[in-house]
Amino acid sequence: MADSSWTDSAKSLKGVILDMCGVLYDSGEGGGTPIAGSVEAVKKLKASDLQLRFCTNETQATREKFVAKLQRMGFDICVSEVFSPAPAAVAILKERGLRPHLLVYDGVVPEFDSVDKTNPNCVVIGDAADKFSYQNLNEAFRVLIGLEKPVLFSLGKGRYYKETDGLKLDVGVYMKALEYACDVEAEVIGKPSSVFFQSVLNDMGIQPQEALMIGDDLVNDVGGAQHCKMKGVQVRTGKYRPSDERHPTVTADGTVDNLAQAVDMILSRRGC
Amino acid sequence: MADSSWTDSAKSLKGVILDMCGVLYDSGEGGGTPIAGSVEAVKKLKASDLQLRFCTNETQATREKFVAKLQRMGFDICVSEVFSPAPAAVAILKERGLRPHLLVYDGVVPEFDSVDKTNPNCVVIGDAADKFSYQNLNEAFRVLIGLEKPVLFSLGKGRYYKETDGLKLDVGVYMKALEYACDVEAEVIGKPSSVFFQSVLNDMGIQPQEALMIGDDLVNDVGGAQHCKMKGVQVRTGKYRPSDERHPTVTADGTVDNLAQAVDMILSRRGC
Numbered sequence: 001m002a003d004s005s006w007t008d009s010a011k012s013l014k015g016v017i018l019d020m021c022g023v024l025y026d027s028g029e030g031g032g033t034p035i036a037g038s039v040e041a042v043k044k045l046k047a048s049d050l051q052l053r054f055c056t057n058e059t060q061a062t063r064e065k066f067v068a069k070l071q072r073m074g075f076d077i078c079v080s081e082v083f084s085p086a087p088a089a090v091a092i093l094k095e096r097g098l099r100p101h102l103l104v105y106d107g108v109v110p111e112f113d114s115v116d117k118t119n120p121n122c123v124v125i126g127d128a129a130d131k132f133s134y135q136n137l138n139e140a141f142r143v144l145i146g147l148e149k150p151v152l153f154s155l156g157k158g159r160y161y162k163e164t165d166g167l168k169l170d171v172g173v174y175m176k177a178l179e180y181a182c183d184v185e186a187e188v189i190g191k192p193s194s195v196f197f198q199s200v201l202n203d204m205g206i207q208p209q210e211a212l213m214i215g216d217d218l219v220n221d222v223g224g225a226q227h228c229k230m231k232g233v234q235v236r237t238g239k240y241r242p243s244d245e246r247h248p249t250v251t252a253d254g255t256v257d258n259l260a261q262a263v264d265m266i267l268s269r270r271g272c
Numbered sequence: 273m274a275d276s277s278w279t280d281s282a283k284s285l286k287g288v289i290l291d292m293c294g295v296l297y298d299s300g301e302g303g304g305t306p307i308a309g310s311v312e313a314v315k316k317l318k319a320s321d322l323q324l325r326f327c328t329n330e331t332q333a334t335r336e337k338f339v340a341k342l343q344r345m346g347f348d349i350c351v352s353e354v355f356s357p358a359p360a361a362v363a364i365l366k367e368r369g370l371r372p373h374l375l376v377y378d379g380v381v382p383e384f385d386s387v388d389k390t391n392p393n394c395v396v397i398g399d400a401a402d403k404f405s406y407q408n409l410n411e412a413f414r415v416l417i418g419l420e421k422p423v424l425f426s427l428g429k430g431r432y433y434k435e436t437d438g439l440k441l442d443v444g445v446y447m448k449a450l451e452y453a454c455d456v457e458a459e460v461i462g463k464p465s466s467v468f469f470q471s472v473l474n475d476m477g478i479q480p481q482e483a484l485m486i487g488d489d490l491v492n493d494v495g496g497a498q499h500c501k502m503k504g505v506q507v508r509t510g511k512y513r514p515s516d517e518r519h520p521t522v523t524a525d526g527t528v529d530n531l532a533q534a535v536d537m538i539l540s541r542r543g544c
Binding site: 145166174182 | 400401402403404405406407409410413414417431432438439440441444445446448449450451452453454455
């Protein structure tokens with residue numbers, strides 16, 4: 001039986017934000033597989049009076065392709081509901097007149113089509129997976145170290161994620177590598193950046209106290225949301241590990257077996 | 273004209289420790305090339321009454337092969353004079369009964385021949401260069417994250433080094449990556465570890481105040497030596513960058529154009 005004290009605030013909720021990988025589906029070969037009950041849970045949320053947004057640090061594909069993949073899995077979801085780091089990065093680069101050297105997954109490169117990439121004066125890294133070769137990381141390093149003042153953007157700062165064949169290193173690990181190599185601090189675009197969460201709240205037009213974040217990453221999903229005064233609930237799917245429940249600095253407002261359980265607890269508390 | 277105030281202590285010197293890559297030679301394709309004047313400078317030191325040792329974080333080859341390469345370049349040097357991290361790591365692993373998963377350059381693997389590597393309960397990383405693929409780093413990560421208490425050894429903690437075709441990322445960058453991924457702190461074997469420098473002093477049988485370290489890495493060579501109460505001089509060869517001379521935390525006792533200049537200044541001050 002899950003602790004349900006976090007649902008006390010369910011009646012005052014106006015919006016729910018869902019992490020995607022590890023909550024809706026497990027990624028892996030062939031695009032991944034839906035987590036049991038998650039397709040139905042999203043349907044229930046959409047049928048309720050709650051607003052719903054999806055918030056992901058996914059940077060292996062454009063939002064269009066990524067959303068199409070989830071639709072094929074059966075999820076009722078559209079591009080305008082999904083917040084991901086690459087479009088946010090494009091906005092920042094244009095605003096500051098920066099020309100990026102990209103170290104990102106091939107699939108996400110089209111998101112940057114409208115950005116001038118000649119004679120780069122900053123580096124943008126995303127979860128590049130196999131593209132994080134020694135040669136590619138060294139190339140990004142050389143761009144940075146050649147700048148008078150190195151500017152590094154990281155699309156998220158996750159440590160690792162879970163694919164169907166096991167845990168995989170995430171972009172944060174390579175962010176730390178380049179930070180150390182060049183003695184700089186990266187600017188993180190995506191979760192757990194408050195700017196990023198706030199843009200989702202703005203889109204829903206609600207206050208943080210009226211929103212709940214559900215994710216599998218204790219630090220980036222739950223901790224990031226709590227830092228913005230939202231409530232944060234962790235699911236025991238995806239990258240969840242039992243040690244998360246005794247983490248030294250982040251304590252989730254609730255921990256549930258999976259998204260289906262979280263949604264049922266919220267909706268029953270609201271009398272749906 | 274170089275500042276020569278650091279040579280005030282030259283008369284009380286009993287031993288000199290030389291870094292190798294970037295001081296004796298520049299590494300690169302085909303094994304690298306000697307730095308002008310360095311072969312002769314080593315000869316002069318050997319002909320003096322000073323003790324001489326070589327201290328390197330080189331982990332791309334066994335000491336035997338590495339020394340043979342330097343001999344071919346013309347350096348008067350032998351294996352017993354060279355201190356490198358791999359043999360020090362082997363001693364520590366045996367002492368603690370640890371079985372390593374190795375992520376090191378192929379050439380240095382034979383140094384670990386005498387160590388049990390089955391069912392690993394720690395990870396040892398060295399400067400693995402091209403072997404730092406996403407797949408290999410992920411494999412090391414999975415070993416660490418699977419241990420109840422992850423143990424990570426790093427053979428040095430350098431940020432980057434210079435090869436004939438440009439700057440290259442060093443092992444410290446990947447150490448930081450794995451530290452972040454697993455939320456552990458690596459144990460550094462090699463420079464700038466005080467234990468490592470002390471083992472060289474012990475071998476010469478002298479006090480730190482009687483020794484001078486000459487290197488191209490301000491933090492690991494000069495700063496590491498100073499931390500042990502030795503004097504540290506930086507050469508303007510190898511990975512030296514002008515910004516080193518206004519570094520926020522490490523100030524070399526002296527900065528010289530190259531090893532040849534340093535040796536001439538020391539020996540002339542001693543009246544040789």
